[in-house]
Amino acid sequence: MAAAASSRSGGEPEAVGHEGSVLVLGRRARAWRLALAACLTVGYLAGTLVGNDHWWPLAPWRMYSTSTAPTGAVSVPVLQVQVPGDAMWRDTALTPASIGLTRAELEGRQDLVLRDPSLLGSIAMTHARLRPDDEPWTGVRLVRRSTVIEDRSPTGETRERVLAEWTVLGGGQVMGP
Amino acid sequence: MTTSTPEPAPVAGAARAPAGAARAPARAGLRRLAGWWFPEIPLARIALLRLAVFGFVVVDVLWLRTAGWYHGYADPTWYEPLVVGELLRLPPASVRLVDALRWGCVGLALAAMSGRFPRVLGWGTAICWGWYQYVAFSYGKVDHDRADFLVALFVLPTVGMAYLSDARRSQAAGFALRCVQLMAIATYFMAGVAKIRFGGWEWVNSATLARAVIRRGTWVSEWMLDFPFLLHAAQWGLLAAELASPLIFLLSARWQRRVVGLWFAFHAATYASITIAFWPHLVMMLSFLPLESYRDTVLRRWRARRAALE
Numbered sequence: 223m224a225a226a227a228s229s230r231s232g233g234e235p236e237a238v239g240h241e242g243s244v245l246v247l248g249r250r251a252r253a254w255r256l257a258l259a260a261c262l263t264v265g266y267l268a269g270t271l272v273g274n275d276h277w278w279p280l281a282p283w284r285m286y287s288t289s290t291a292p293t294g295a296v297s298v299p300v301l302q303v304q305v306p307g308d309a310m311w312r313d314t315a316l317t318p319a320s321i322g323l324t325r326a327e328l329e330g331r332q333d334l335v336l337r338d339p340s341l342l343g344s345i346a347m348t349h350a351r352l353r354p355d356d357e358p359w360t361g362v363r364l365v366r367r368s369t370v371i372e373d374r375s376p377t378g379e380t381r382e383r384v385l386a387e388w389t390v391l392g393g394g395q396v397m398g399p
Numbered sequence: 400m401t402t403s404t405p406e407p408a409p410v411a412g413a414a415r416a417p418a419g420a421a422r423a424p425a426r427a428g429l430r431r432l433a434g435w436w437f438p439e440i441p442l443a444r445i446a447l448l449r450l451a452v453f454g455f456v457v458v459d460v461l462w463l464r465t466a467g468w469y470h471g472y473a474d475p476t477w478y479e480p481l482v483v484g485e486l487l488r489l490p491p492a493s494v495r496l497v498d499a500l501r502w503g504c505v506g507l508a509l510a511a512m513s514g515r516f517p518r519v520l521g522w523g524t525a526i527c528w529g530w531y532q533y534v535a536f537s538y539g540k541v542d543h544d545r546a547d548f549l550v551a552l553f554v555l556p557t558v559g560m561a562y563l564s565d566a567r568r569s570q571a572a573g574f575a576l577r578c579v580q581l582m583a584i585a586t587y588f589m590a591g592v593a594k595i596r597f598g599g600w601e602w603v604n605s606a607t608l609a610r611a612v613i614r615r616g617t618w619v620s621e622w623m624l625d626f627p628f629l630l631h632a633a634q635w636g637l638l639a640a641e642l643a644s645p646l647i648f649l650l651s652a653r654w655q656r657r658v659v660g661l662w663f664a665f666h667a668a669t670y671a672s673i674t675i676a677f678w679p680h681l682v683m684m685l686s687f688l689p690l691e692s693y694r695d696t697v698l699r700r701w702r703a704r705r706a707a708l709e
Contacts, residue, residue, distance in 0.1 A: 243568075244569070255436075259436070270593060277481070281543065282592075285543045287598050290606040291605065292606045318466040323466075324540060326540040334477075373627060
C-alpha cells in the first residue's frame with residue numbers, strides 16, 4: 223500500500239478534492255453499473271420478501287426476526303457427554319473448536335438428529351479429531367434446557383428434556399421430540 | 400472511463416421548443432438521479448476503504464469468524480447445501496478445502512491491500528471469501544450480516560486503480576461507494592422487513608430480546624430481565640430505527656456522520672449485551688465517512704506534534 227501511495231507522490235499524502243481532475247464515466251459504463259444495481263436490488267428484495275436461508279447470499283435478514291411469546295419458555299440446546307468409566311452425563315462446550323459445529327448449527331439441524339440419532343456419534347468422532355488429547359466420548363446426548371418466562375421475565379423455573387442419545391454400546395435412540 | 404466532460408446536449412430547434420420545454424424537468428430529474436448514483440468522490444477514499452475492507456478479510460478469517468474452518472473436521476452428513484452450492488456443485492467442507500480457502504483469503508487480501516491489480520486481486524478475494532462464508536453457512540445456520548460485505552468486495556474493484564495519495568475524483572468511485580452505502584443501510588431496512596414478515600407486527604410486543612438475553616446475556620444486560628419494559632421498549636425503538644434507516648440518504652453529510660455514530664453506538668451496546676457483532680457490516684458503514692480527510696487531519700497533527708518535539 224505504501225508503494226502504491228509513494229509511486230505518485232513520494233510518500234507525501236496530498237489534500238484531496240481541489241484542483242484534481244475528475245474521471246467521468248461514459249454512457250456504456252454507466253449503463254452496466256445501473257443494470258448491476260437493478261439486479262442486486264431485485265435479488266435482495268426477492269430474498270427478503272419470499273426467500274429463505276437457502277437463498278444466501280440473497281437470504282432474508284431474519285436474525286432475531288421471530289416473535290417469542292411473552293409468556294412461555296426460552297429453550298437452548300445443550301450437549302452432554304459420557305467418558306469411559308464414568309456413567310455420569312456432563313455438559314460440554316458446544317463450540318466449533320470442540321465439536322466442529324456451533325450451537326446454532328446444531329439447533330438448526332435438530333430435525334436431522336431426531337431422524338437419525340446415530341449422527342451424535344459423528345460428533346464424538348469430530349471431537350476426537352479436534353481434541354486428540356481429551357478423553358474420548360463414549361456417549362453423546364442432545365438436551366433441550368428451557369427457562370420459563372412470564373410477561374417477558376424469567377420465573378426462575380427451568381426444565382430439561384433429553385431429545386436424543388447415542389452411546390458406543392447402545393447406538394442412537396430418540397428420547398422425545 | 401475518460402477524463403473528458405460529457406458533450407453538451409444539442410440545442411432544440413424553435414419549432415420543437417414547447418416539447419423540449421416539457422421534457423426539461425424530466426431531463427433535470429434524470430440528471431439529478433444520475434448525479435446521485437454517480438457522485439464524484441475522491442479516489443483516495445476508495446483506496447482507504449479498500450484497505451479497511453481487505454484488511455478486515457484477513458482479521459476475519461484468522462480470528463473473528465472461524466466456525467467455517469472447523470467444518471472441515473465435521474462429518475459431511477451435517478452439510479446442508481444452499482441453492483448457490485447446488486448450482487455450482489460445491490462439495491462439503493474438508494480440512495484441505497478450508498485450509499486452502501482460509502490461506503487463499505489471507506494471501507489474496509494482503510496482495511489486494513498493495514493496491515496493485517485491483518480487479519484481479521479484488522475479485523479473487525471476493526470469490527475466495529464468499530466460498531469460505533458458504534462453507535460456514537451450509538451447516539445449518541446462516542449469519543445474516545455478511546451478504547452485504549460480499550457486495551462491497553465485488554463492487555470496490557470496479558473502480559480500478561486508486562491511490563492513497565490520489566488527488567482525482569471519480570464517478571466510478573462514487574458509484575461503488577453508493578452501492579456500499581446502500582447495501583449497509585439495506586441491511587437495517589430489510590432486517591426490519593424480515594421482522595414483520597417472520598415475526599408479524601406483534602414482534603414489537605414479543606419477548607424476542609428477552610429470549611436473546613436469556614440465551615446469550617452478559618452482566619451488562621442480564622439485569623434488564625428484571626425490568627422487562629426496557630427490553631420491550633427497545634424492540635419498538637429498534638424496529639422504528641430499522642424501518643426509518645433509509646432516511647439517512649436525505650440528510651446532509653454532517654448529519655449522516657452523526658447517524659452512523661448512533662448506529663456504531665447501537666452495535667457496541669449489542670455486543671456488550673449479547674456478544675453479537677456484525678463486524679463486516681461495521682466496516683461497510685465507514686463508507687459514509689470522509690476517510691481521506693480524517694487521514695489528512697491525523698497526519699497533520701502527528702507532524703505538528705513531531706515538529707514541536709524536535
